[in-house]
Amino acid sequence: MSDNLVTITVDEQKITAPAGAFLLPVCLENDIYIPHLCFLEGMDDPPASCRLCLVEIAGESGPVASCRYRVREGLEVKTNSDEILRLRQLAFRLLVSTNDGSCRTCIANHSCDLQKIAKYLHQPLKTKRLRHIDRDYPALIDNHPFLVYEPKKCVLCGRCVYVCGQLEKGYKLDFAQRGMDSIVSLFGSELDPASLECETCLACAGVCPVGAMSSKKKWRSFIAELGLN
Numbered sequence: 346m347s348d349n350l351v352t353i354t355v356d357e358q359k360i361t362a363p364a365g366a367f368l369l370p371v372c373l374e375n376d377i378y379i380p381h382l383c384f385l386e387g388m389d390d391p392p393a394s395c396r397l398c399l400v401e402i403a404g405e406s407g408p409v410a411s412c413r414y415r416v417r418e419g420l421e422v423k424t425n426s427d428e429i430l431r432l433r434q435l436a437f438r439l440l441v442s443t444n445d446g447s448c449r450t451c452i453a454n455h456s457c458d459l460q461k462i463a464k465y466l467h468q469p470l471k472t473k474r475l476r477h478i479d480r481d482y483p484a485l486i487d488n489h490p491f492l493v494y495e496p497k498k499c500v501l502c503g504r505c506v507y508v509c510g511q512l513e514k515g516y517k518l519d520f521a522q523r524g525m526d527s528i529v530s531l532f533g534s535e536l537d538p539a540s541l542e543c544e545t546c547l548a549c550a551g552v553c554p555v556g557a558m559s560s561k562k563k564w565r566s567f568i569a570e571l572g573l574n
């Protein structure tokens with residue numbers, strides 16, 4: 346075996362992976378699904394903020410976020426214990442406690458990661474077990490020439506901020522406020538020439554796992570199809 350490859354065991358399945366790779370993508374590449382929202386392939390320093398990707402590792406004192414845990418020889422991983430399911434369900438309920446989206450009128454309906462994870466975790470998208478937190482934000486921010494942002498659908502995963510920051514002329518997005526009050530702020534409005542660079546990019550809309558950040562053009566045609574414009 347090459348020095349750079351290690352063998353690990355995930356749910357009793359033996360897997361070979363590059364030493365030091367993050368555990369989450371290794372599992373996904375081997376058809377072991379682990380729910381995740383904040384991780385994106387290529388991240389050097391994943392934020393591990395959504396807490397959906399928790400797993401158990403033999404020898405660790407508690408569950409760990411698989412998206413920032415590096416594989417090493419002999420690792421023994423459990424992804425599907427009752428305790429892990431309970432913790433992921435709790436993390437999911439916290440995420441959707443601020444979510445106010447209506448799937449029927451959402452551009453991501455049927456392609457949304459939140460819908461997929463809700464099904465996987467057997468959880469409703471509208472939680473009854475936690476008090477709903479109503480964030481005092483507008484339903485729609487559309488003063489950008491090419492993007493539309495719907496704060497009430499945003500799960501604050503940070504993917505859009507990350508991909509924009511990776512671009513040569515990026516950093517047009519950032520988080521404003523903190524904690525539950527966070528919101529993605531779009532620097533650059535219709536009046537700002539910097540926002541014109543977004544026309545040929547739209548990378549942030551492409552990585553949004555829900556329907557919160559969209560291309561304005563696509564969003565307008567979707568709304569027209571629904572007859573809501």
Ligand code: SF4
Binds near residue numbers: 509518543549550
């Ligand atoms: S379109 Fe591209 S440059 Fe503009 S905010 Fe999104 S990621 Fe950043």
Ligand code: SF4
Binds near residue numbers: 498499504506558
């Ligand atoms: S707009 Fe989308 S990608 Fe950006 S933080 Fe919100 S949910 Fe994540």
Ligand code: FES
Binds near residue numbers: 395396
């Ligand atoms: S994907 Fe690991 S904490 Fe979000």
